[in-house]
Amino acid sequence: MVDWRLLSLPDELQEKVLQLVAAGSISDLAAVKLTWKQLKEVSERTSVYAAFNLVNFPFPLLARMPAMFYVE
Incomplete structure (x- = not known):
């Protein structure tokens, strides 16, 4: 059974x-x-993309990311 409690939280949470x-x-x-x-x-x-920890990010994938990914 799927737990839907996360979906019932406000968007900010x-x-x-x-x-x-x-x-x-x-x-x-x-x-x-x-x-x-x-x-x-x-x-x-x-804000979610800004939370990425690049230490945990696979380098081959990072090398293929578009330049816009790095722009804040």
Whole structure:
């Protein structure tokens, strides 16, 4: 059974949760984006991308990122 409590949180709290996910693992963030449409929309906010920890980011993927990814 799917736990929908995360989806019932206000957008601001969902954004904070996704920032923590992004800081920990790009793969986990991608999985969240593929799972729920509502969380996909929240995960595409600038603050979530700003939370990426580049130390945990796979270098081959980083090398293929467009230059706009680095612009704040």
